[in-house]
Amino acid sequence: MEAITFTPAQLQVFNLVSHIKTTAGLEKLRQQLAAFYAKQIDEEMDALWESGQFDEKRLEELRGSHFRTPYNK
Numbered sequence: 001m002e003a004i005t006f007t008p009a010q011l012q013v014f015n016l017v018s019h020i021k022t023t024a025g026l027e028k029l030r031q032q033l034a035a036f037y038a039k040q041i042d043e044e045m046d047a048l049w050e051s052g053q054f055d056e057k058r059l060e061e062l063r064g065s066h067f068r069t070p071y072n073k
Contacts, residue, residue: 006014020026048054 017029020029045054
């Protein structure tokens with residue numbers, strides 16, 4: 001059996017999560033993580049916009065596109 005090695009970031013998260021005792025606390029953590037990732041995405045999109053890699057023309061090209069994997073039942 002192969003041993004699992006965790007990164008320092010994973011260990012820190014495990015330590016922090018171990019203190020959550022209620023579903024309300026878990027929900028607050030979920031909201032904070034969602035806000036953290038949303039902010040990162042906003043910053044990356046701003047950088048792409050400022051560099052010219054993404055612009056109004058490209059945005060219009062992508063409008064209405066669907067990139068989900070089709071699942072057959």
